[in-house]
Every structure is written in structure tokens, then in C-alpha cells.
Amino acid sequence: MSMFRNKMVLATSAIGTLIGGTILLKDRMQGAAFEKSDIRADGKVVIITGANTGIGKETAHALARRGAHVYMACRDMKKCEDARQEIVLDTRNPQVYCRECDLASMQSIRQFVKQFKAEQQRLDILINNAGVMRCPRTLTKEGIELQLGVNHMGHFLLTHLLLDTLKLSAPSRIVVVSSLAHTRGQIALDDLNSARAYDEARAYEQSKLANVLFARELARRLEGTGVTVNALHPGIVDTELMRHMGIFNSWFSGLFVRPFVWPFLKSPLYGAQTTLYAALDPDLEKVSGQYFSDCAPKEVADQAKDDRVAKWLWAVSEKWTGTLTGTAAVS
Numbered sequence: 001m002s003m004f005r006n007k008m009v010l011a012t013s014a015i016g017t018l019i020g021g022t023i024l025l026k027d028r029m030q031g032a033a034f035e036k037s038d039i040r041a042d043g044k045v046v047i048i049t050g051a052n053t054g055i056g057k058e059t060a061h062a063l064a065r066r067g068a069h070v071y072m073a074c075r076d077m078k079k080c081e082d083a084r085q086e087i088v089l090d091t092r093n094p095q096v097y098c099r100e101c102d103l104a105s106m107q108s109i110r111q112f113v114k115q116f117k118a119e120q121q122r123l124d125i126l127i128n129n130a131g132v133m134r135c136p137r138t139l140t141k142e143g144i145e146l147q148l149g150v151n152h153m154g155h156f157l158l159t160h161l162l163l164d165t166l167k168l169s170a171p172s173r174i175v176v177v178s179s180l181a182h183t184r185g186q187i188a189l190d191d192l193n194s195a196r197a198y199d200e201a202r203a204y205e206q207s208k209l210a211n212v213l214f215a216r217e218l219a220r221r222l223e224g225t226g227v228t229v230n231a232l233h234p235g236i237v238d239t240e241l242m243r244h245m246g247i248f249n250s251w252f253s254g255l256f257v258r259p260f261v262w263p264f265l266k267s268p269l270y271g272a273q274t275t276l277y278a279a280l281d282p283d284l285e286k287v288s289g290q291y292f293s294d295c296a297p298k299e300v301a302d303q304a305k306d307d308r309v310a311k312w313l314w315a316v317s318e319k320w321t322g323t324l325t326g327t328a329a330v331s
């Protein structure tokens with residue numbers, strides 16, 4: 001009997017140590033918090049794309065708490081409204097708005113900007129956050145491969161249409177949520193639209209590299225305007241982003257993969273910290289063309305420093321989004 005009791009005590013303390021250790025590890029893996037948490041954003045007008053879930057929702061929440069006027073630019077109005085109500089209830093800031101913006105449709109983006117400009121004279125912070133990862137090959141309304149279309153091209157058009165307002169509101173900021181995945185990315189100069197060959201992971205990595213190339217090229221073009229643009233990696237964050245990756249959504253993964261991966265994932269709250277840092281830290285007011293991770297500057301991959309590719313991508317993006325002509329032409 002006493003041997004049985006000893007075994008029980010041993011097993012209980014082993015389980016306790018395992019749980020305690022896992023929680024401690026999880027805590028350590030959350031990464032840096034944006035330290036200047038008392039910084040207010042009262043009256044600042046902010047647009048956040050993909051603000052109804054994950055990192056975008058936490059970013060919207062934190063900015064609303066700091067007093068900003070937050071425009072949640074989302075595709076799904078029902079989910080957006082649910083998130084908005086949660087944020088307003090918690091922050092008591094009524095200046096949080098849901099607006100439809102499907103980044104897979106140029107017409108939707110143009111309509112969003114038209115409505116926004118009819119309501120607001122200024123824009124202090126634009127946060128290009130929305131993203132889709134490793135989905136099966138799908139096309140946007142204009143025929144652009146979805147990951148490139150939403151993660152890069154849609155944001156390219158959105159930013160372009162808002163530049164005049166951002167310049168008038170200077171000092172103002174553009175924050176581009178990229179990813180560490182850009183380090184594995186290559187821009188397929190001969191098959192940008194993945195028409196000949198499609199690989200879900202490669203298309204995501206290409207789109208995230210495009211984010212960094214875009215941020216750096218735009219920063220160069222905006223020199224002297226008072227509008228800054230920086231890109232970032234939010235960390236590996238526990239969000240719905242992996243919804244298309246079957247391995248992470250099966251019962252098998254729920255039982256045998258997730259428990260082991262969970263301690264190493266940031267919560268969405270911590271995933272939003274580097275975005276908040278880039279959007280609000282006063283020390284970054286004149287910093288542009290940089291890349292951040294864990295609330296600190298970080299070197300980008302060599303292929304993200306290739307100015308010739310950045311210029312090529314810029315020219316193609318202008319053509320495919322119709323920023324010069326008003327009519328998108330994908331080829």
C-alpha cells in the first residue's frame with residue numbers, strides 16, 4: 001500500500017514539474033513586450049488590415065486602449081463586428097470602426113479607401129497586417145495568386161491610395177507585417193504568379209519577401225516626406241494563420257504535435273508587440289526602411305537588400321494593381 005502511495009506521490013510531482021516547467025518555458029518564449037506601454041495614441045487615426053483575428057485583433061485592441069481611432073479593415077464583416085464589440089466593451093473607446101476591405105479585390109480596396117477618405121481627413125498609422133499562408137492555389141478577383149495578391153499586391157494598392165493622406169498627416173507611419181519566412185523567399189522573376197509551378201510554402205515565402213522589398217523601396221521613395229515605413233517579424237504566434245496546413249489541424253496534431261509545439265508559440269498578445277513598437281515608439285519617429293523582430297532592429301536576408309529586384313517588383317506591382325492607369329493588368 002505504502003509503495004503504491006510513494007509511486008503516486010512521485011507521479012504527481014513529476015506531472016507537476018512538467019506542467020510548471022512547460023508554463024515557465026511558455027513564459028520565456030513570449031519574447032519582448034513593448035516596454036513603453038504608457039504611450040498614448042489619443043486622437044491618432046489608424047488603419048489595421050485583417051484586424052478581426054490574431055495579431056491584428058490584439059493590435060487593434062491595444063491601440064484602442066491607448067485612445068486611437070481604429071479602422072478595422074476586414075473581409076468578413078460579421079467576424080469584424082464581433083471583434084469590434086469585444087474591443088469597445090473592454091476599452092470603453094467607441095472610436096473603433098469596422099470597414100469592409102477584401103485585399104483579394106482591387107475594387108473592394110478602392111471602395112474602402114473612398115469611404116475612409118470621405119470620413120477622415122488624416123491617417124497617422126497604416127498597419128498592413130492581413131495575411132494568408134500556404135493555401136491551395138487560388139486567384140484574386142484580378143487573377144493574382146492569392147498569397148502574393150493579398151499579402152503584397154493588395155497592400156501595395158491600399159498603401160498607394162492612402163499615401164496622399166499619410167503625407168498630409170506627417171509625421172506618420174506605415175507598418176508592414178512580414179515574416180522570418182522572407183529569409184527563405186525568392187522572387188520568381190520568370191513566374192511571379194506561380195502559373196507554371198505552384199508550391200504553397202514557396203508562394204508564402206515569396207509574398208513575405210515582397211513585403212520587405214516593398215517596405216525598403218517605399219522608404220526610399222518617401223524620404224523627406226515625414227512618412228516612415230518599416231517591416232517586421234511578429235514571432236511564431238499561435239493564430240489561425242495555419243488554417244490551411246492540414247497537419248496542424250488534424251486530431252493527430254491536436255493530440256501529438258500541438259502539446260509539444262504550444263510552449264514555443266507566442267500568444268497573439270505578444271505577437272502584436274513588435275507591431276506596436278513600430279507603430280508607436282517615439283524613438284522610431286525618423287526611422288524608416290528598417291526591419292524589426294522582438295521590438296528591436298534585425299538584419300534582413302541578402303535577397304531582401306536587392307534594390308534591382310525591389311524596383312522590378314515595384315514596376316510589376318504598379319501594372320498588376322493599376323496604380324498608374326486605374327486598371328489592373330495581370331500578365
Ligand SMILES: NC(=O)c1ccc[n+]([C@@H]2O[C@H](COP(=O)([O-])OP(=O)(O)OC[C@H]3O[C@@H](n4cnc5c(N)ncnc54)[C@H](O)[C@@H]3O)[C@@H](O)[C@H]2O)c1
Binds near residue numbers: 239
Ligand atoms: N502567426 C505567425 O506565426 C506569423 C509569423 C510571421 C508572420 N505572420 C504574419 O502576421 C500577419 C497576421 O497573421 P496572424 O498570425 O494574425 O493570422 P490570422 O490568420 O489570425 O490573421 C490574418 C488576418 O488576415 C485576414 N485576411 C486574410 N485574407 C484577407 C483578405 N483577402 N482581405 C482582408 N483580410 C484578409 C484574415 O481574415 C485575418 O483577420 C500575417 O501577415 C502573417 O503573414 C504571422
